[in-house]
Amino acid sequence: MSAKLISGTEIREEILAEIDAEVKEIKAKHGVVPGLATILVGESPASISYVTLKIQTAHRLGFKEIQDNQSDDISTEDLLKLIDQYNNDDSIHGILVQLPLPDQIDEKKILNAIDPDKDVDGFHPVNVGRLMIGGSEVKFPPCTPAGIQEMIIRAGVETSGAEVVVVGRSNIVGKPIANMMFQKGEGANSTVTVVHTRTKDLAGHCKRADILIVAAGVPGLVKPEWIKPGACVIDVGVNRIGEKISEKTGKKIAILSGDVDFDAAKEIAGSITPVPGGVGPMTITMLMKNTLKSLKFKLGII
Ligand code: NAD
Numbered sequence: 001m002s003a004k005l006i007s008g009t010e011i012r013e014e015i016l017a018e019i020d021a022e023v024k025e026i027k028a029k030h031g032v033v034p035g036l037a038t039i040l041v042g043e044s045p046a047s048i049s050y051v052t053l054k055i056q057t058a059h060r061l062g063f064k065e066i067q068d069n070q071s072d073d074i075s076t077e078d079l080l081k082l083i084d085q086y087n088n089d090d091s092i093h094g095i096l097v098q099l100p101l102p103d104q105i106d107e108k109k110i111l112n113a114i115d116p117d118k119d120v121d122g123f124h125p126v127n128v129g130r131l132m133i134g135g136s137e138v139k140f141p142p143c144t145p146a147g148i149q150e151m152i153i154r155a156g157v158e159t160s161g162a163e164v165v166v167v168g169r170s171n172i173v174g175k176p177i178a179n180m181m182f183q184k185g186e187g188a189n190s191t192v193t194v195v196h197t198r199t200k201d202l203a204g205h206c207k208r209a210d211i212l213i214v215a216a217g218v219p220g221l222v223k224p225e226w227i228k229p230g231a232c233v234i235d236v237g238v239n240r241i242g243e244k245i246s247e248k249t250g251k252k253i254a255i256l257s258g259d260v261d262f263d264a265a266k267e268i269a270g271s272i273t274p275v276p277g278g279v280g281p282m283t284i285t286m287l288m289k290n291t292l293k294s295l296k297f298k299l300g301i302i
């Protein structure tokens with residue numbers, strides 16, 4: 001393997017240790033800890049496993065964590081009342097509504113009802129606007145793009161003046177990471193191209209990339225010959241391509257693959273993220289970082 005492996009699992013541990021130290025310091029000085037309320041509607045196994053991981057991480061860091069489970073027949077009005085309750089709870093600094101929501105719920109109305117200063121997912125239009133302005137306006141960068149940028153910084157990849165190509169234009173990954181990479185600042189100042197399903201020459205654009213960020217959700221979309229030798233490749237895709245029996249638990253687990261042909265790409269790239277163990281572990285980590293940040297804003301220490 002010629003490429004340096006950028007391990008999200010290792011970077012997560014570094015960041016969690018930093019958060020842990022800060023939480024202890026703030027608790028000692030100010031007598032408060034970050035508070036995170038997670039609202040889960042229904043019993044989708046994927047949502048439950050994701051929320052469980054969030055709770056475990058919050059507990060490990062000494063956060064106050066409220067897990068609010070609601071049945072899947074809850075109305076939009078009742079969910080709005082719940083959000084209002086957490087918006088007005090001084091011990092809660094971050095509110096997270098696990099998506100997707102059942103069909104009867106007006107998802108947009110729910111997300112827009114969260115106080116932008118407690119919107120640690122960074123999906124509220126106010127926070128999307130703050131991200132677009134950049135610099136000190138940014139409060140809560142969305143967690144997956146923030147994780148990607150943090151990995152690029154900690155891997156020591158030069159971003160200033162770099163050609164960045166982002167594959168995908170979703171609201172949760174493609175658009176925000178493209179926006180973050182061309183801003184002024186650390187881990188940014190890049191020249192960014194966004195490619196998508198209507199792009200004419202996907203391969204040609206990817207071949208120019210010093211940093212290639214792929215978030216399409218199509219296994220093996222990026223071919224090894226599309227990668228510029230020495231490029232940094234960030235594979236955001238998480239695709240279930242089969243099932244296997246876990247050696248640890250003896251239970252059935254999904255076989256995951258990214259959007260890049262990892263085995264071939266690692267022989268060409270300068271650095272690359274694996275799937276699993278790459279971008280995946282960073283999302284919850286950055287959620288914790290945003291929740292801590294929210295408390296620090298409230299205390300006026302940033
Ligand atoms: P999405 O489906 O909302 O968007 C995919 C984007 O990719 C679209 O803009 C589409 O235009 C583009 N695209 C799809 N097929 C393409 C093709 N053949 N050629 C060019 N462009 C193409 O998906 P998303 O929510 O942005 O997620 C993308 C992937 O990242 C998924 O696999 C998802 O599971 C994964 N993901 C991982 C994390 C994480 O690791 N924490 C977080 C979010 C998303």
